[in-house]
Amino acid sequence: MIAEILVFVLTTLLVYILYTYKNFHYYLDQRGVKYMPGLPLFGNIYKSMFMRRHMWEDFDAVYKAFPNERYVGFIEPTTLALMIRDPELIKAITIKDFDHFTDHRAFFSEEAEPVLSGNLLLMKGQKWHDMRATLSPAFTSSKMKHMMPFMMEIGENIVEYLKDHHSQDIDLNDIIRRYTNDVIASTGFGLQVNSLKDKDNDFYNIGQNLFKLTISQRLGFLGLIFFPELSKKLKLRVFPEKVTNFFKYLVTSTMEYREKNNVERPDMIQLLMEAYKGTLNHNADSVEKDIGFATTEEALKPQGPVRKWTQDELCGQMFVFFAAGFESTASILVLCLHELTLKPKIQETLYQEIKEFKQKNPNLTYDNISKLKYLDCVVNETLRKWSPAIRMDRICVKPYELPPPREGAQPYRLKPGDIVYNSLNSIHMDPKYYPQPDIFDPDRFSDENKHKIKPLTFIPFGLGPRNCIGSRYALLELKVLLYQLVLNFKILKCAKTSEVVELTPKEFNFKVKGGSWVRMEIRH
Template sequence: MLTEILIFLLTTILGYFLYVYKKIHRKYDESGVKYLPGLPFFGNTIRSTFLWSHIIDDIETVYKAFPKERYVGYMELTSPYILIRDPELIKQITVKDFDHFTNHKEFFSEEVEPLFGGSLLMMKGDRWRDMRTTLSPAFTGSKMRLMMPFMVEISKNIVEDLKDHLDEDIDVNDLMYRYTTDVIASAAFGLQVNSVKERDNQFFKMGRSLFTFTHTQRAYFFFCLMFPKLAKMLKLQLFPEGTTRFFKDIVTTTMEQREKNNIVRPDMIQLLMEAVKGTLSANSTEKEKEVGFATVQEEIKQNAVTREWSQNELVGQVFLFFIAGFETSSSTLTLLLHELAINPAIQEKLYQEIKDFEETRGNLTYENIGEMKYLDCVVNETLRKWAAAIIMDREVTKPYELPPPHEGGKPYKLKPGDIVYNVVNSIHRDPQYYPEPEAFDPERFSEENKHNIKPFTFMPFGMGPRACIGSRFAILELKVLVYSIVLNYKILKCKKTLDPIKLKALDFNLMALGGTWVKLEARK
């Protein structure tokens, strides 16, 4: 009897997924949208689901299959999405018609993940607008100027520690995690941490636990994607409760101590406290200093937000700042150093610029860091080739009609709740926009060449009002450490250095297959 029930249930489940699979195909066919059939249940993502390849490869396969289409169908497990391929259409969605696409897709609800779900990334509608307006003054150049000394000091710790490891193969992934941990600990949480000396400090371990998914966490992740309502009912948490509690306790305790003892420190917690009180000045009369070509220009609104924010909401913003700064910055830095190791001519040109700068300008400051144009080219080319963004997802909030996907086609009608994926990496690697896209060529972003970059084909921090609020911070964090390392050390290949770089099959993070390993040689 039990066997018959199990067979019936299994047959019913398989039948349901086959029905969904056919229904998605029928919808695309009726609308004249091209697609790759994929497989029942897995759609176009079977390879990345089982970690046979990176999710970027699954998206790229669909992107390349229909080079003349403005958009195509894309199936993520059992969910049908529209994959936007055309830069002009991406501009329409992310900027011109933004009021139809104001929200991100909900990965985890606030009920399931209170801190992540209640962060700026996951907030929707007016609540998101109010939080963005509240936080924007905290990310202006004048505020980043106050945080840059933290980065400089921590980069000196890294350079000093490396002196004792010149005869070793350096695990760059691990080193960059330690750098970004210390930067975020200082700039966001007001903590003095030295992760290269205190290798097992609690802050570093908690950060790593957020991005080292167990098999159970991966199962939870896919379950939440497949059955979001059921996941909400069951209150399944992706991040370990002890980890989120750790960050929550740090933020709340720090805020309470500063209020009680009238302590002021130029970090993210302080800026958040001031923003909530309405005392954070945007310094709108000050001309923003350019720190990099990729910087997203933030629109600062002077109207004060009257909404009161809960403690969980405030903690959620610092938690998001940690997640973004810890993982994406470390992976970008790692791949940048990897590229310098396997492209010695580029590294030497960068060194000459940095050396000349150091001899003529002396100390590295917020005011002069943008003067190193080739350093900016190297950072931009890394962000092009290895963009952590992957896609800009948008949830439809008002009915919208996409133009025909191709000449002679018919418009596609989107309804509220539909999801579009504006591709980033695939456009960054499209030869029609970047010839020889697999080559690491910083000259694409030189003063002579960057005007050739077509609008909305370089989007490492996203585009429009939903673009990354912390782009200026991220660029500074990258440049400060690259400057310090290249000035002091020559980055060399070792036996473990992968050339060319191939990505390890991960869900979203970017990491070279086998990791990034180099040797260092002290500069004379």
């Protein structure tokens, strides 16, 4: 009897999978939208699901297969999405017609992950709008200016450590993640942490637990994405409860201590305390200073009274701030240093600019960092090749008609709940927009050449009202350490250095297969 039930369940499941798989094909065929068939159950992501290549490479394979289409179908295990390839159409979706596409996909259910699901990235509708407006003053130029000394201090700790270990092979993945960890601890939570001296501090270990997903966590995360309803019923979690509890306790206890002892510090906790009390100043800087070519502009302005937020909701913002500042920034920094290691001439050009700057400016400050033009070019080229966003997902919230995918085809009508993926990295790596895109060439972004970049083809921090709120913060964190490292060291290849940058398939972020190993030689 049990065997018969099992056979029935498995047969039903197989029939459902094949039906869904064929139904996606039929749906796209009927609407004249091209697609790669993929495999039943796995769709277009079977290679990354089996860790044969990085998930971006699965996405990029579909992008490259249809060079003349404005958009194509992208098939996932239980979901059909449209991949948008045309920059002008991406602009319409993310800016011009934003009110039709206000939301991201929700990865976590509020029942299973109440803190993690309530962050700015995953909030929807008016609640997202209100939180974005609440937090926007936290990332203005004046706030970054106050945070920069903390970044400089932590960068100096890195330099001091590397001077003592310059004769050794250095694992950039480890060193850089300790830098971004300590910067977030300081500028976010007001904690003085030196992860190079105290290698097993709680703050760093929590970050490691958060991003080094086990196989079961990885499967759980994929389940949340591709089987959301089943995951909700099972109350499936990705992160251990101790991780979310750590963030919640850290935020609430710090707020309570500061309130009781009348402590103020120019960091994110302070800004959230003001938001909690409804006293956060929403007067934007009179002149917002861009920290680089990639800086995004704030598209939303506060309207009416400031919304009152709960501590759980504010804890959720600290989680996404930690996640972006710790892992995403570290990924970019490591790949930038890896590229500079493989391109000593580019590294030397950058050093000469920094050296001349240092002779004229005794201190690096928020007001003068924008003078380092070539440093900005190096960072932009890294963001072009290795932008951690990969794609900008949007959920259609009210009916919308897309223009035909090609001349002579029919328009495509999106209905509420439909998913679109706006291409990002694949556009950055499209030879139509960037000749020889695999070559790391910062001169693409020089004052002489950047006018050649087609509008909307360099979007590392996204577009429109849902762009990355922390672009100034991220660029500042990147540039501070790059400045300090290149000023003090030659970054050289060692026996372990990967000459060709291949991505590790098992990671969600970009990491070099085999690691990013270098040797530091002190400059005299």
